[in-house]
Structures are given as C-alpha cells and as structure tokens.
Amino acid sequence: LSKLKSGAQILEPASTPSSISISTPKPSSTPAVPGTLSVSKAPDSPSSRAFYWGRQDANFTKVRFISTNEGFFIERLTIGTDDSVSDFNSNVNNVKLVYRNKSGQTMTTIGSSDSQGNTSFGFSGDIRPYVPKDSTLDISINADLKTKAQGATPTQGIQFSANLIGGNTNLLRAVGENTGTIIDATGINNILGTNHIVYRSFPE
Numbered sequence: 077l078s079k080l081k082s083g084a085q086i087l088e089p090a091s092t093p094s095s096i097s098i099s100t101p102k103p104s105s106t107p108a109v110p111g112t113l114s115v116s117k118a119p120d121s122p123s124s125r126a127f128y129w130g131r132q133d134a135n136f137t138k139v140r141f142i143s144t145n146e147g148f149f150i151e152r153l154t155i156g157t158d159d160s161v162s163d164f165n166s167n168v169n170n171v172k173l174v175y176r177n178k179s180g181q182t183m184t185t186i187g188s189s190d191s192q193g194n195t196s197f198g199f200s201g202d203i204r205p206y207v208p209k210d211s212t213l214d215i216s217i218n219a220d221l222k223t224k225a226q227g228a229t230p231t232q233g234i235q236f237s238a239n240l241i242g243g244n245t246n247l248l249r250a251v252g253e254n255t256g257t258i259i260d261a262t263g264i265n266n267i268l269g270t271n272h273i274v275y276r277s278f279p280e
Contacts, residue, residue, distance in 0.1 A: 108146070108254045108255045109145045109146075109255075110145065110146070110252060110255045110257040111143055111144055111145035111146035111147075111148060111209070111252045111253075111254075111255065111257055112143070112144045112145065112259075113141060113142070113143050113144075113148050113207065113250050113259045114141070114142045114264075115139055115140070115141055115142070115240065115242070115264055115267055116139070116140050116142070116267065117137070117138070117139060117140070117267050117268075117269070118138035118139060118140040118214045119140075120138060121137050121138040121139070121269065121270070122135050122136070122137070122138070122270065122272075123270055124270045124271055124272055124273070125272055125273070126272070126273050126274075126275055127221055127272055127273070127274050127275070128221075128274070128275050128276070128277055129221060129222065129223050129224055129228045129274070129275070129276055129277070130221060130222070130223040130228075131220075131221045132220050132221075133172065133218045133219075133220065134218060134219050134220075134221055134272070135216055135217070135218050136217050136218065136219055136237060136238035136269050136270075136272055137216075137217040137237065137238050137239060137240070137267070137269030137270070138214055138215065138216045138217065139214070139215050139217065139240045139267045140212050140213070140214050140215075141205075141207045141212060141213045141214075141215070141250075142207070142211075142212050143207040143208065143209060143210060143211060143212075143213075144209075144210055145209065145210070146209050146252045146253050146254045146255060146257070147178075147206060147207060147208050147209045147252075147253040147254075148206070148207040148250045148251065148252055148253065148259065149178070149199075149204040149205070149206055149207075149250065149251050149253065150199060150204060150205040150206075150207070150213075150248075150249070150250045151198065151199050151200065151204060151249045151250065151251060152196070152197065152198050152199070152246075152247075152248060152249040153173075153196075153197055153215075153240065153247070153248045153249075154194055154195065154196050154197070154240070154241040154247040154248065154261075155171050155173075155187075155189075155194065155195045155197070155217055155238055155239065155240060155241065156189075156192070156193050156194040156195070156238075156239055156241045157193045157236050157237055157238060157239060158237065158239060158266065158268060159235065159236040159237055159271065160236060161191075161192060161193035163229060163234050163235075163236050164189065164193045164236045164238075165189055165191075165193055166222070166227060166228065166229045166234075167221055167222055167228050167229055167234060167236070167274050168189060168219045168220070168221060168222065168238075169188075169219075169220045169221065169222045169226060170186050170187070170188060170219065170220040171186070171187050171188070171189060171195040171217065171218070171219055171238065172184055172185065172186050172187075172217075172218040172219065172220065173185045173187075173197060173205075173215055173216070173217060173218070174215070174216040174218060175205040175213060175214070175215040175216070176205070176206065176213065177202055177203060177204060177205065177206050178202070178204075178206035179202065183203055183205070185197055185199070185203070194241060196247075207250070209253070217238045217239075217240070217269065219238060221274060224276070228274070228276075229274070230276065232275055232276060233273050233274075233275065234273070234274045235271040235272065235273050235274075236271060236272070236274075237268060237269040237270060237271045237272070238269050239266050239267055239268050239269050240266065240267040241261070241266055242261040242263075242264035242265050242266050242267070243261055243262070243264065243265065243266065244261050244262075245260045245261060245262055246260070246261075247260075247261040248260055248261035248264060
C-alpha cells in the first residue's frame with residue numbers, strides 16, 4: 077500500500093448514531109369487578125327495652141351493610157314497622173338515622189313517617205352513608221317519642237319495632253363507587269328490629 081501523503085486528512089463520521097429507545101407496552105388495567113352489598117341486623121342491635129314518653133334519640137335498631145369488591149354510597153332507604161301502624165305513628169314523632177359518610181363524619185338525618193308507618197330517606201352528595209370496600213357500615217335507627225301533649229298513646233306498655241324495609245325496588249338504592257353498580261331492595265328481606273315498650277313514665 078502506498079503511504080499517505082503529508083498533510084492528508086482522515087475524515088471522521090458526520091455524527092455518531094444515536095441509540096433507539098423502545099418502550100415496553102404496558103398491560104391494560106384489569107376491568108373493575110362490580111361489587112355486592114348485603115344487609116343484616118348489627119350484632120349490637122339493642123334487645124327489648126323500656127322507653128318513656130318524650131324520650132329523644134331512642135335507639136330501636138341497628139343494621140349493618142356489608143360490601144365486597146368496591147365501596148357503596150347509599151342514596152335511599154326506608155324505615156317502617158311490622159307492628160301496629162297506629163301505635164307507631166301515635167308514639168313516634170321523628171325517625172332518625174345515625175351513620176358515617178365517606179369522610180368518616182357522624183351524620184344524623186331526620187324524617188317523619190307516612191300514613192303507612194314508613195319513613196323514606198333520600199341522600200345526596202357528602203351526606204350519603206358510605207360503605208367502604210370490603211368492609212361494613214352500621215346505621216342506627218333512632219326515634220324521638222311523642223309526649224302526652226303531642227298525642228302519645230295513654231295506654232301503658234305499647235310495643236312496636238322500627239325496621240329496615242326491603243323487597244321493593246324503590247325502597248333502597250345504593251351505587252357502587254367505581255363501577256356505578258346499582259343495588260336496590262329486590263332480594264333484600266326486611267331487617268326486623270326488636271319490639272320496645274313505651275310507658276307514660278319511666279318504670280322503676
């Protein structure tokens with residue numbers, strides 16, 4: 077080979093080839109599984125007890141909502157009695173529900189019963205009862221009892237219960253937090269509370 081002449085230049089490549097970045101495709105997210113919701117009487121729901129005229133926030137029943145796969149917002153439920161509607165309406169001034177919302181705040185909602193002894197509750201926004209995913213929510217069903225002046229039954233020892241009413245589509249509505257699954261009262265039986273006794277004055 078002949079020698080390079082003095083002063084000859086060696087040409088360098090115009091640029092160094094850049095490395096090529098290849099991203100690895102990520103698997104698509106797993107579709108959300110619709111949740112389920114069931115209802116039962118809470119283990120610490122009160123046994124039969126005596127109340128007196130004018131008693132406020134008398135706890136008649138406590139019910140437990142149980143969720144799987146996702147959280148649920150409760151938007152509607154109905155409270156009633158399977159005893160004498162006349163006795164219930166004559167002695168109960170207000171029905172109250174005590175529960176927690178998604179923020180963990182204790183909320184109280186008040187309603188009045190209709191001529192059939194049923195009290196319908198509707199919830200929206202931040203006041204909705206919330207059942208966390210794979211967990212439970214207890215709702216206390218309380219009552220403000222009437223005084224003599226408000227027309228309480230003068231007969232001693234009136235007995236009645238306050239129950240969560242199921243079996244009809246419109247009586248309960250819950251919405252799944254992630255999937256929007258709608259749960260109604262179809263297939264949910266009445267959750268019966270214990271009969272409590274109302275006296276004109278607290279018995280000794």
